[in-house]
Amino acid sequence: MTAPALPLPAAPTGEVVIRTIAMPADTNNNGDIFGGWLVSQMDIGGAVLARSTALCRVTTVAIDAITFHRPVSVGDIVTCYAKVDRIGRTSMLIAVEAWVHRYTTETQQLVTSGHFTYVAIDPAGKPQPVKR
Template sequence: MTDQPSRAPILRVMPGPTDINANGHIFGGWVLSQMDIAAGIVASRRAAGRVATVAIDAMTFIEPIHLRDLISVYACIEKVGKSSMTVKIEVVAERDLGATQVKVTEGVFTFVALDANHRPRPVDQPDPPSS
């Protein structure tokens, strides 16, 4: 995904002081939750309704995230099955007031489209609106 200069991030966020681990870097769980949020947005748009994360198929921490980094989370649908979708996620940190961009994390998450009863449904069958 890094070779697509015109892409827009799904989520941009700056970690705060409470997100730092004992090594002075940002907790892996914090960035994982940001990735899940961004991937969930993309998956729910594609499914036209509710989705649930069912697997983290791959996760790689490439570089640490620092306190003053502004992270951009990019996500795109990689594959669509009957009721599930695979979402590729990439996290890029902006450092030095935006002068430096560093790919810090990437992963692949699987989501399942859900019906009103929270049961799997076909991705291409939109979830009817709640009344």
């Protein structure tokens, strides 16, 4: 038996890391925005926070627990929020949420959430400690 879904949050968690508008070129065959486009925006947004946390190059090592709660439509203003959940030796676990402002609504709605793990890397691309 699966657990009932938790109610979606009414307000975002974390800081704004990216804001953009969903474009027709990013649609899937249903006419909604393609999930891969949204995940790439969230990955970029999470990397903005990871870079400013580690103060060096970072790379994405894992993306977990992505949930698409609601569809995104062309013209929606998409805002990604990110929060550092855990700092390891070389890695950072960052929770990223994507929220939208639609043409028709005053308030934002959560559309997608997930956990992104970034690794701090040196100029040779090898892991280096976050807190140096």
